[in-house]
Amino acid sequence: MNSIPFDNFADNPIAPALSCFAVVADDETDLPAITKALYVGTGGDIVLRSARGEEDVTFRNVPSGYILDVRVRAVRSSGTSAADLVGLA
Numbered sequence: 650m651n652s653i654p655f656d657n658f659a660d661n662p663i664a665p666a667l668s669c670f671a672v673v674a675d676d677e678t679d680l681p682a683i684t685k686a687l688y689v690g691t692g693g694d695i696v697l698r699s700a701r702g703e704e705d706v707t708f709r710n711v712p713s714g715y716i717l718d719v720r721v722r723a724v725r726s727s728g729t730s731a732a733d734l735v736g737l738a
């Protein structure tokens with residue numbers, strides 16, 4: 650594994666992601682990790698629950714190639730038409 654030059658610095662919300670994972674929208678299950686942001690490969694609507702949210706919220710017409718700067722704990726399949734989502738954590 651390559652060394653990470655900034656490994657001795659504390660991670661924070663505006664620092665670049667240290668890991669990425671494919672997001673599978675699911676109405677019941679939370680993501681494996683809370684994200685710093687979501688990359689949207691194919692645009693559309695995204696129904697999500699934020700890290701501290703009590704209810705789901707819909708982001709409408711998110712364009713392809715956009716990075717949605719929201720800490721997300723769940724992406725719901727019902728109502729989500731965007732695809733190729735990647736969690737940045």
